[in-house]
Amino acid sequence: MMAAVLSIDHLQKRFGKFEALKDITFSIEPGEVFGFIGPNGAGKSTTIRTLLGILRPTGGQATIFGLDAWRDAVSIHKRIAYVPGDVNLWPNLSGGEVIDFLLRLNGQTHTPRTDELIKQFDLDATKKARTYSKGNRQKVALIAAFSSRADLYIFDEPTSGLDPLMEEVFQQQVLALKAAGKSVLLSSHILSEVERMCDRIAIIRQGEIIEVGTLAEMRQLSRSTVRAATQQPLAAIQALPAVHQFEAKTPTQAVFSVDAEAIGDVVAALSRLGITQLTTTPPTLEDLFLRYYNQEGGSHD
């Protein structure tokens, strides 16, 4: 197996008394698109800034390409492209100037691909950054990132200011990177985006990683929603240990959730009652997310 592109081991960061990162551990394999999700203030941007060597870790270790994120920042940065969530540009430079400047910083040049990206993202590159909206400033950083050849792309909520059309362009570009075997770290709030593109996902809460895995694995750990109608009354199903949140519409119709590993047993029990209708829905990322963040539900049950 090839060495991980990025690996974080028990990373910690405190600002004064505030522990922004308590315990962050995950790694990204070559060619993988890795989703990083969590609510506002959970530590996503702090993790990314530590990876970029902007912040100095208080404990633990972060390495990219096998190099230390703080000490070897410059060597690492030669091979990465980054788009921050809040893109702020020097107000008196035009978008075109910023793009070229950023490319040259990484020893690269303005290529036909850059022009193509400018066209795809529909950016007027001659305008001064002062006059750009949030979305347009993000496009500038995205164009610079996508048109540079890097081994690892880091996106910190890159689409928060983009319209749906541009979001689609962004997703196509990321999928193109994936097809080309590049690694991507994508922090996002837009769960459909993560669901569509990411191979694996880490969920962070209050400075701690609470789950890492593929979407399928996470679904395994979670519950599916079942809607069933039977010929005989199905109240007895409620007593099964794998069944939760049972809600009967009529004596022979109900909606409930079932632990993923017990779905077969439950369906078998239902079939003994004579199934007339049955749908099972696997949990969406949103369900997972809400479940992990639901304070009452807890996260480790």
Add this chain to the structure above:
Amino acid sequence: MTNRYANTWALVRLNLRHDWLKIALWIAGLAGLMASAAAKFEGIYGSQHAMASIAKTLKTPAMVSLLGPFTAKPPYTTAVIYGAEMMVFMGLFAAMMNVFFAVHATRDEEDTGTSELILAHAVGRQSPLLAAIIELIVINGGAGVLEAVGLQAANMPGANAAGSWLFGLGLGVFGFMFGTFALLFAQVASSARTATILSYAWLGVLFVARMGTDVKDPDLTWWTIFGWIEKMALYTANVWTPVLMMAGLSVIVLAMTVSVAALRDIGAGLVEPRSGRQTGSALLRGPLMLLARLERMSTTIWLIGLFLLGASYGSIFGTVGDLVKTNPMMAKLLGSSGVNAANRAVVMGLANTLVVIFAVVAVVPAISTLLRLNSDERKSYLELLHAAPVSRLRLFLSFAAHALAVGTAALALGVLGMAVAGNAAMSTPISVARFMRGFVGYWPALLIVCGAAAVLAALLPRLQAVIWIVPVYGVLSMFLGPMLDFPKWAQRLTPFGWVNKVPQHAVAWGPFAWMTGLGVVLFVVAYLGYRRRDLTMN
């Protein structure tokens, strides 16, 4: 009418609550300076003899160019001398205070987006402007009254209530007039930065114009606007005409400001920003060139400005260095070679004072570049740079190099402008190389001030603005030092006081070496601090 100015008073209260500390510091600084100078004047200029001797100094073109003409007739009183000499530079500070608050209350708020938030409420479109005007009236009114009361309390011999109130209120109205200029520029410019630059350029032009007319023909000073402040004949005739003129001009400028403001959109200037380049110039690579590009406009203004400042001072060398004109007996006593030597000594003495001015002024653009290291980071402009393969050393060196290059060039051009214009005006020229001793001598002082700014920026980023005390104190000690008889240690508080008298003497290489060494050490310390710390400060 009511709609356009709805809720103005609420905004005025909000502004005053935000700014009260800054306002209090400025007013206390100005009034305190005036009152303490008045108290000091009493001690130094108590006797007719002392007053006659300072009057002689004050009549020299060098002092006239700095402080305005000395027109009072003997017998002098302490108050008359005070009134004649304090006005011009108090006016300079009052104008600076007003530019700051005028831009702060209008353009700054628009740039940060605060105006947008406020205008979305039941607030008239022109309310922020009207609120700014009212804030300026409150500030200048408060400053004027406090200054007048301070002068009354100091109770210098020869002072009277009429003169003290004219001084205080005249200064207030003068400050307000510059506030209105800044408000007008704030409508025309498309950012707070440009508005401030335009306001200071205008202030500089008027100040240099009055300097020229004061030396050549004080009557012409009436045309320079800035010079009105010299025409009040304080503690003698107490003329209110200039105050009325300032008030009148303020009203006219305000009328223009209001009509210009009606023409533009919030957040935009009157002048539409031009669109930029489709691609970056081939030169735009690396952080140093980026800084050069970002600072292109202000660097140009500073360099040309310093050269013109030097040249305008140099142009009075012909008058200054002609002692025979003021004292015909000298030619007979000294002979022509003796007169030449004496003329030369006078010019060189003035050149020393001027080089200090240039050094203090040249430090300003250098400091502001160094402080960008943090302010750009706080605005997160640098986040994309941090993610690029640019080491902290390279980033730090780029800012330091740009700051030093601009500071050095500004100082050199100031001295050069003075030398070139001076030689054009004098009958017996002095070699440019001789004048350049001034540049070489004061350069290490510039280096140390920049190094100190870098240390603050790296280790105490929150307190970095403290470094501005150095140039402000430099200006103060320059103007007040000779008049108030500053003790030696007070002149040595800044590195500008550590340099020997150049260009009339040769550069002292010992101090040059250790001062340069100290400057380098400061930069190294700053880098070591910068390398270790977290970058984002929020």
